[in-house]
Amino acid sequence: MSGLLAIDTLTGGYHDTNVVFDVSVQVAPGQVLGLFGRNGVGKTTLARLVQGGLRPATGDIRLGGRSVTGLAAYERRALGLGYMPQTGMVFDDMSVRDNLYLGENRCPPDAYFDRFPRLAERLDQKAGSMSGGERKILAFVRTMIEDTGLLVLDEPSEGVQPENIDHMADCLKERARDGAGIILIEQNMTFLTQVADSYLGLDAGRVCLRGDAGEVTDGQIKAALAI
Numbered sequence: 068m069s070g071l072l073a074i075d076t077l078t079g080g081y082h083d084t085n086v087v088f089d090v091s092v093q094v095a096p097g098q099v100l101g102l103f104g105r106n107g108v109g110k111t112t113l114a115r116l117v118q119g120g121l122r123p124a125t126g127d128i129r130l131g132g133r134s135v136t137g138l139a140a141y142e143r144r145a146l147g148l149g150y151m152p153q154t155g156m157v158f159d160d161m162s163v164r165d166n167l168y169l170g171e172n173r174c175p176p177d178a179y180f181d182r183f184p185r186l187a188e189r190l191d192q193k194a195g196s197m198s199g200g201e202r203k204i205l206a207f208v209r210t211m212i213e214d215t216g217l218l219v220l221d222e223p224s225e226g227v228q229p230e231n232i233d234h235m236a237d238c239l240k241e242r243a244r245d246g247a248g249i250i251l252i253e254q255n256m257t258f259l260t261q262v263a264d265s266y267l268g269l270d271a272g273r274v275c276l277r278g279d280a281g282e283v284t285d286g287q288i289k290a291a292l293a294i
């Protein structure tokens with residue numbers, strides 16, 4: 068597998084307390100890695116270690132063959148790493164239009180309005196006045212339109228209606244078909260299994276299950292979640 072992203076024996080967490088231990092995994096162009104596990108097992112922490120918001124205690128992260136372990140989040144962003152955090156991506160005081168159109172290195176969002184017409188209807192509305200699910204869709208589309216080769220998305224479907232989750236799945240599959248590597252953190256297993264072509268399960272910060280979609284069974288995923 069040619070590594071777009073290579074994570075090597077990564078350990079890290081908060082201050083002196085590590086919550087992710089010895090995680091190694093690779094993501095190739097076009098691959099969607101489904102990252103799952105119960106609440107509090109370290110999924111968001113792993114995502115933030117990859118994104119650069121947290122620095123690892125030990126281990127290495129390589130993007131396109133280059134070590135980015137010592138780089139700040141904005142430097143990783145400049146190298147093509149996109150990140151949709153679980154919360155806090157939308158600027159509540161700005162309009163939906165400004166959330167979508169302001170910023171550099173973006174494609175126009177218009178291509179997403181067929182799938183998510185609510186955004187087009189609410190362009191002049193403040194983002195903070197939208198529902199939680201609508202703000203998630205806004206954050207998702209902002210992430211999709213950025214010019215990035217690796218996307219890390221932390222529970223994008225939380226609070227989103229099933230029909231729009233299906234549209235999110237289609238968008239992610241298209242980005243992967245276009246060559247992006249994707250790490251998708253999800254509690255919604257229907258969504259995750261719809262999109263992921265490989266899985267990484269975490270328990271207590273350690274890898275408890277890994278494999279391609281053809282190898283890992285629903286039963287194994289359920290068992291990993293019920294550990």
Ligand SMILES: Nc1ncnc2c1ncn2[C@@H]1O[C@H](COP(=O)(O)OP(=O)(O)OP(=O)(O)O)[C@@H](O)[C@H]1O
Binds near residue numbers: 106112113
């Ligand atoms: N800012 C922080 N400071 C200290 N500890 C934290 C911080 N954020 C998370 N933790 C701890 O790190 C551990 C892993 O949390 P993390 O948010 O990575 O889990 P998660 O698998 O993403 O959970 P969830 O599914 O609930 O989002 C938890 O024990 C949590 O309490």
